[in-house]
Amino acid sequence: MRAGFTPTTNALVWGFTLVELLIVIALIGVLVLVVLAAINPIEQANKARDTRFRSDGAQLLAAVDRYFASQSEFPWVTVDSTTYDNDDSFGYITAANQLVGICGATCSTDGVLITNLELKESFRGRDYFTATSDDKRIHIGKAAGASTSAYACFYPQAKSVRDKAIAEGKVYTLSTVNGTRTATGTCDITWTTSCYVCVPD
Numbered sequence: 001m002r003a004g005f006t007p008t009t010n011a012l013v014w015g016f017t018l019v020e021l022l023i024v025i026a027l028i029g030v031l032v033l034v035v036l037a038a039i040n041p042i043e044q045a046n047k048a049r050d051t052r053f054r055s056d057g058a059q060l061l062a063a064v065d066r067y068f069a070s071q072s073e074f075p076w077v078t079v080d081s082t083t084y085d086n087d088d089s090f091g092y093i094t095a096a097n098q099l100v101g102i103c104g105a106t107c108s109t110d111g112v113l114i115t116n117l118e119l120k121e122s123f124r125g126r127d128y129f130t131a132t133s134d135d136k137r138i139h140i141g142k143a144a145g146a147s148t149s150a151y152a153c154f155y156p157q158a159k160s161v162r163d164k165a166i167a168e169g170k171v172y173t174l175s176t177v178n179g180t181r182t183a184t185g186t187c188d189i190t191w192t193t194s195c196y197v198c199v200p201d
Helices: 018-039 041-071 075-079 121-125 159-168
Strands: 002-005 012-015 090-094 138-142 150-154 172-174 181-183 197-199
Touching: 041 075, 041 121, 041 138, 041 150, 041 159, 041 197
Parallel strands: none
Antiparallel strands: 002 012, 090 138, 138 150, 150 197, 172 181
């Protein structure tokens, strides 16, 4: 900042030169880049999305368990008792499928989990019910056996979530036929849309 007297009024004038302004702008730009690199907003958004999927998957499984406790059968048995029994396996399908119990015949109508008040109707408004690709959906499945737990699985977007799942050996491929999930080690090389993490893990 330079001070000087103007020739007409002899008053003291304070101001910045163009070079000083450019230096300040450059320093602010560098600070913004450093902060953005440290925060990594895309990774943070992906972590938030994965946390939401994990939470929604846990809520969905809790609703399935409550439904089973009150009705003595799983939602898919209620919807299609000619194909399924409580002891049968339930191959992994998207949570938007009527058999899971959130959606009715279409996702504009309520399924048995909502009509039996195990989930709020607003649950049906989640974005993964309208998603068109598997990497943006929650999948539900259960292996054969009455005491076997159901799982909610999703494709994680955040690198930190993927790395943690790989380190803990909790990355799975899902069977759409018999409802089993198989631990896989191939995802540490290339993470593909056939690699999932599950709730409960």
